Amino acid sequence: MVGQGYKKRKTERQTMKDAKIISFSIFKGGTGKTTSAVNAAAALAQMGHKVLLVDLDQQASATRHLGIDPEPITPNLYDIFVRRSPISLARRKTEFGFDLVPGHSLLAAVEEALEAGDEGLFKDFLSGIQPDYDYILVDSPPGKAMLAISALTAATHVVIPLQAQRPALDGTHDIFRYIQDVVWKDFNPELKVLGILPTMVRRLGGHSAGVINKARELWGNKVLPIEVPETVIFPRSFDKGKPALVFSPRHKSVMPYFELAKIIHEKT
Numbered sequence: 001m002v003g004q005g006y007k008k009r010k011t012e013r014q015t016m017k018d019a020k021i022i023s024f025s026i027f028k029g030g031t032g033k034t035t036s037a038v039n040a041a042a043a044l045a046q047m048g049h050k051v052l053l054v055d056l057d058q059q060a061s062a063t064r065h066l067g068i069d070p071e072p073i074t075p076n077l078y079d080i081f082v083r084r085s086p087i088s089l090a091r092r093k094t095e096f097g098f099d100l101v102p103g104h105s106l107l108a109a110v111e112e113a114l115e116a117g118d119e120g121l122f123k124d125f126l127s128g129i130q131p132d133y134d135y136i137l138v139d140s141p142p143g144k145a146m147l148a149i150s151a152l153t154a155a156t157h158v159v160i161p162l163q164a165q166r167p168a169l170d171g172t173h174d175i176f177r178y179i180q181d182v183v184w185k186d187f188n189p190e191l192k193v194l195g196i197l198p199t200m201v202r203r204l205g206g207h208s209a210g211v212i213n214k215a216r217e218l219w220g221n222k223v224l225p226i227e228v229p230e231t232v233i234f235p236r237s238f239d240k241g242k243p244a245l246v247f248s249p250r251h252k253s254v255m256p257y258f259e260l261a262k263i264i265h266e267k268t
Contacts (some may be wrong), residue, residue, distance in 0.1 A: 008125070018130035019052070020268040022137050022194065024185050027178075028171035028238055029142035031163040034061045035234050035244070037139040039161075039254065042243035043261035045097030046064035048133040052091065052099045056122070056151055057141040058111065060103030066094055068242020070102040071262030072087040078106035080125055081113075087125045096246055103139075107147065114146035119187050121148075123154035130233065135264065144178065153187040157268055159260075164201040164208035164230075169215060172196060176219070194267055195224040197260065224263060226256045 024037040036056070041053040055062040056077070060070040070076070073092070075085035091099045114121075126136060140151035152158060158179070162172050176193075183191055196219060201208045215223045233254065237247035244254045 009202075016106070017137045018127075019133035020136060020157060020264075021126060021155045022157045022159060022264060022268070023140050023151040024138065024159050024161065025140040025148065025175060026153075026161050026171055027142055027144050027175055028163075028168065031161040031168065031171070032228060032234075033142070033161045034065060034139050035238075036159065036199060036228065036257070036260070037137050037199060038062050038065045038163050038244050039245050039257040040209055040260050040264065041098045041135075041137050042096050042245040044126065044135050044137075044255045044264065046245070046258075047261055047265065050132065051097070052101065052129070052133045052136045054101040054126075054136060054138045055103030056107070056147050057103050058105055058107035058136055059141075060105070062139040063100065063102040065241070065243070066096065066100060068092070068094075068100070068102060070104050073102050073104065076102060076104040078104055078110055079170060081110045081121065086128060088129050090256055091129070096243055099133075107141075111141075111147050112151070118146065119149050119153045122150035124208045126154055130244050135268075149183070149187070152183045152191060155188070155191055155266075157192045159194050159264075160196045161199045162196045162211075164198050164211045164227075164247070166207060166211055169211060169218070172215065173218070193222060194264065196222050197224050197226060197228065199228040200230040202228045203227075224260070225261070226259050229253050 022032050030110045041051050042049045063070040073089050079085040080087045089103050143146050198212050231253040233244050233248050237244040
């Protein structure tokens, strides 16, 4: 029945443009990447867009953030990569207004099996469902391995989370250089950097302001005019299995994700 519903929707929308694919990517972990992908998906859905979130991480943090246990789910992304199932059968509706392709621990086996030349597989899988959505958001895994590269190869745009701490500037420089030297050259010359998103910002104490100012010196208007603060709202919403925008919709700390959704809509 799920497949029939998606087929009907695809038929109704077949003359519309394919979804923009937006990868939330940074090679360093612990940057607020998953939180940003989940809440951007929720914000875009609340704006009335058809949204799919793909959890490409073997840790399945985005999936767990939505209160879903990924392990018993079949078919899963492992089945997609080994071609046992089309990706259309791996999607699940969520109670938050957007669809999800869950992550799974078996993605570790996928990572091990992928070889040079397989960077475009994920893009091929997504192409079959692009007409069904306005936006496909990808929570890319950390690290400079094949699945992370696959996300950048498939994407039309990339959002780079910048944790507002000094070492994070090196991580941002690293992914920029990789996009310029490898992705644009060998895999995806059309990839656009939508922007750098400052996350986990501490305005009272710490050195967040200095980090953001330095980022603006280095990358100019690529640094988005948004700052996501460090707040207990985000880990609490994870514990409750909800996007922060749903868990605490009036809290000022979640407002930057509405602004991010607006920028995504305007710039893609």
